[in-house]
Amino acid sequence: MKTKLVDHRAPDLAALVIHPVHPRGGATRAPETRLAEAVGLAAALDLKVSEAMVAPLRTMASATLFGKGRVDDIAALCKAQGIDVVVVDDALTPIQQRNLERAWKTKVLDRTGMILEIFGRRARTGEGRLQVELARLDYERSRLVRTWTHLERQRGGFGFLGGPGETQIEADRRLLMNRIVKLKAELAEVRRTRGLQRRSRKRVPYPIVALVGYTNAGKSTLFNHLTAAKVLAQDMLFATLDPTLRRLALPGGRPAILSDTVGFISDLPHGLVEAFRATLDEVREADVILHVRDIADEDSDAQRQDVEIVLAQIGIGPDSQRKLIEVWNKSDLLTPDGLADVDARASRVGAVVASAISGEGTSALLTRIGALVAEDPERAFRLDASDGEGLAWLYQHGRVTARNETEDLVTIVARLDRQALGRFEQLRPGATG
DSSP states (O other): OOOOSSTTTTTTTEEEOOOOOOTTTTOOSSSSHHHHHHHHHHHHOOOEEEEEEEEEOOOOOOBBOOOOHHHHHHHHHHHTTTTTTTEEESSSOOOHHHHHHHHHEEEEEEEEHHHHHHHHHHSSSSSHHHHHHHHHHHHHTTOSSSSOOGGGGGGOSSSOOOOOOBBBBHHHHHHHHHHHHHHHHHHHHHHHHHHHHHHHHHTTOEEEEEEETTTTTHHHHHHHHHHHHOOOOOSSSOOOOOOOOEEEOOGGEEEEEEEEEOOTTTTHHHHHHHHHHHHHHHTOOSEEEEEETTTTTHHHHHHHHHHHHHHHHOOOOOSOOOOEHHHHHHEEGGGGGHHHHHHHHHHHHHHOOOOOOOOHHHHHHHHHHHHHHHHOOOOEEEEEEEEEHHHHHHHHHEEEEEEOOOOSEEEEEOOOOOHHHHHHHHHSSSOBB
């Protein structure tokens, strides 16, 4: 039971984007900035934004969110400009969404629905699709009653006596709940598999470095620069969703694993945070977290707060003792005076100023990462020249820094973590120098 929020086969739908300003205020950023972000989200859905407006609310109407006068004005605007979709940059209740669709005679998308639609388009892996579908079904569960009268029809009863039977909405809700249960079971299996993969990676002494940050902060571009990968990187909100892992070379040739994760956004639907928990576990298990910020964005400080909120939801707060580095990205977009000011502020708070485009500052970033990751001491291991299995084990589970061979003896200098060292001493007693 999955309903499409926007017809993917109908490009260039005319859209009106509205950012409501609540009467109590409390917002951490300017309404115009939030409106611009909502327009960017609409553009990510290939909607043709014909009009965008900030709509201050004197009071919040329970039936329509907006007052009657504002609803009538928007209805007239939709009719005059041939609007197909109205995007409301706020969370709408099912009743509000239904009433606004009736009043405006258009499709209505709220912020949650818009983000879900983008995620549904961008997810590429099987895991990503499962996570998005679970979040979408959870969102649609409360929106079965919309404008479709067929949901009130009844089916025949069961058994010999018949009875009133089951309404269509009850059947749809039952099917939807069955699908949610199945998806949760599949994601639990995905989470279990990821846990096994993480434990397998921990047996190899490679530290894990995770990238987090606000959407469009340049995480994927930085990922590509540091690892020579070819992950999609565009100036677009949520250009990539699925996590990617690549080998990262730290100073001195030390290997690490770099993980690129989904971008965050303000008011990220809680259902998405829960659905993507299997993916976000990669962040929670990381040895070092790189918080990538678009330092050229005037809203950078507010975006930092939004990222920290999501990190707190997955158990990474200021008291979690995590090794976190703030990477102030996009320094190439700053003026010389602006860059001097950013450099001064970064030195005070311990951030790294960098540009994923030019590569400026990335060497300093790698040095910082290397300093945070404790390196195991070097040890010498002496093996028979014919012991190919033992030699292969050292190369697979440690980092070999030197090798010296004689006619019948091979001396390997390598770094092994405590667990790997204990296993090797059991496999080859007496081989440790």
